[in-house]
Amino acid sequence: DVVLTQSPLSLPVTLGQPASISCRSSQSLVYSDGNTYLIWFHQRPGQSPRRLIYKVSSRDSGVPDRFSGSGSGTDFTLRISRVEAEDVGVYYCMQDRHWPLTFGGGTRVEIK
Amino acid sequence: DVQLVESGGGLAQPGGSLRLSCTVSGFTFSSYSMVWVRQTPEKGLEWISYIGERSTTIYYADSVKGRFSISRDNAKNSLYLQMDSLRAEDTAVYYCVRDRPPAVAGHFFDLWGQGTMVTVSS
Numbered sequence: 001d002v003v004l005t006q007s008p009l010s011l012p013v014t015l016g017q018p019a020s021i022s023c024r025s026s027q028s029l030v031y032s033d034g035n036t037y038l039i040w041f042h043q044r045p046g047q048s049p050r051r052l053i054y055k056v057s058s059r060d061s062g063v064p065d066r067f068s069g070s071g072s073g074t075d076f077t078l079r080i081s082r083v084e085a086e087d088v089g090v091y092y093c094m095q096d097r098h099w100p101l102t103f104g105g106g107t108r109v110e111i112k
Numbered sequence: 113d114v115q116l117v118e119s120g121g122g123l124a125q126p127g128g129s130l131r132l133s134c135t136v137s138g139f140t141f142s143s144y145s146m147v148w149v150r151q152t153p154e155k156g157l158e159w160i161s162y163i164g165e166r167s168t169t170i171y172y173a174d175s176v177k178g179r180f181s182i183s184r185d186n187a188k189n190s191l192y193l194q195m196d197s198l199r200a201e202d203t204a205v206y207y208c209v210r211d212r213p214p215a216v217a218g219h220f221f222d223l224w225g226q227g228t229m230v231t232v233s234s
Contacts, residue, residue, distance in 0.1 A: 037218045041157075048207060048224040049157065055218055092157055096219035100173050101147075103157040 002027045002095050004104035012112045013083045021107045023093035025074040030097070037097040040069055040078045043106075044089040052091075053078065085111060114138030114223055116208045121228030124198050128232070134191040134208030134225055142186035145169070145211040147221070148193050150204035150230075158204075161193065165214055176202075198232045205229050 003026040013019045029036050036056050041049040051060050053069040056076060066081040080087055088111060093104040120132040132148070148161045161182040162171040170182055181194040191208055210223035 031217055033217050035218065039219070039221060041221075048226055050224070051220075051222045054220075054222075060222070094157070094159075094221065096221070099171060101159040101162075101219065103159070105156050 001100055002029075002098050002102050004093050004095055004102055006091075006093060006104035006107050008107060009105070010108045010110070012110050013080075014112050015085065016082050019080040019083050019087075019109060021078045021091050021093075021109075023071075023076045023078070023104050025076070025095055027098060028073050029095050030073060036072060037095060038069075038071070038076050039094045039096055041092045041094065042087075042089055043092065044086075047089075049092065080109075083109070083111070116210065116223055116225035118206065118208050118225045118228035121206060121230045123231045123233065124195075125234050126199060126232055128198050129194070129196045130198065130230060132193040132195065132206055132208075132228060132230070136189045136191070136208075136210075139210070139223075141184075141189040142166075143213055144220075145214075146184060146191045147209045147211050147219075148182060148191075149207045149209050149221075149224075150202075151207065151227070152204045162211065163191070195230070198230075200232050203230060203232050 005024045007022045038056050040053040043049040052063050057069040068079045090106045090108050092106050115137045118134045124130045145164045160173045160176050163182045179197045183192045205227040207227045208225040212220045
């Protein structure tokens with residue numbers, strides 16, 4: 001199975017400051033169609049996960065442009081340019097290239 | 113409004129059974145494959161089962177293979193998860209999640225239900 005390793009586990013950030021989360025895959029997530037299949041989710045306390053980004057860098061409708069995804073092959077990053085209070089919660093990466101689909105362990109973002 | 117509403121969770125004894133349901137509204141259910149994902153504080157999010165839009169393709173995670181059975185009724189806009197031989201480690205919140213239309217390479221996971229709690233304990 002593909003193992004996704006997220007870091008850091010916990011990320012205290014100051015409001016208005018940037019934040020960056022890493023997701024490393026044990027296998028390449030590039031498919032034969034040339035696309036790379038990695039998704040980012042955000043889960044606020046007491047809520048279901050919400051998809052933010054798919055195919056590494058495509059932002060979902062309604063997701064603020066302060067969120068961006070980047071990376072290739074096995075190394076990916078989610079960036080928040082200026083953290084706002086509503087951004088707290090846990091962020092998960094998920095690979096949708098290989099069966100079984102697998103998730104990273106999550107990164108908890110909190111305000112300092 | 114798009115809605116995925118799970119039901120059927122609760123307390124079950126080890127070795128027992130539960131059947132989860134997910135009723136969908138606000139999109140054409142029969143045009144999408146669907147998945148079940150569960151979440152525990154210890155293991156985080158875990159994909160456990162996938163069913164294609166016409167039920168012809170079904171996958172399970174090794175952790176539930178042979179014990180859980182996914183199904184759907186497109187006429188009733190409903191997804192199901194029959195859980196047998198339950199174990200303590202099946203204790204989790206179970207989410208019904210919209211996956212993808214046919215002939216699409218990537219997965220969607222763009223719509224999630226609110227989740228239903230399953231507790232396996234004697």
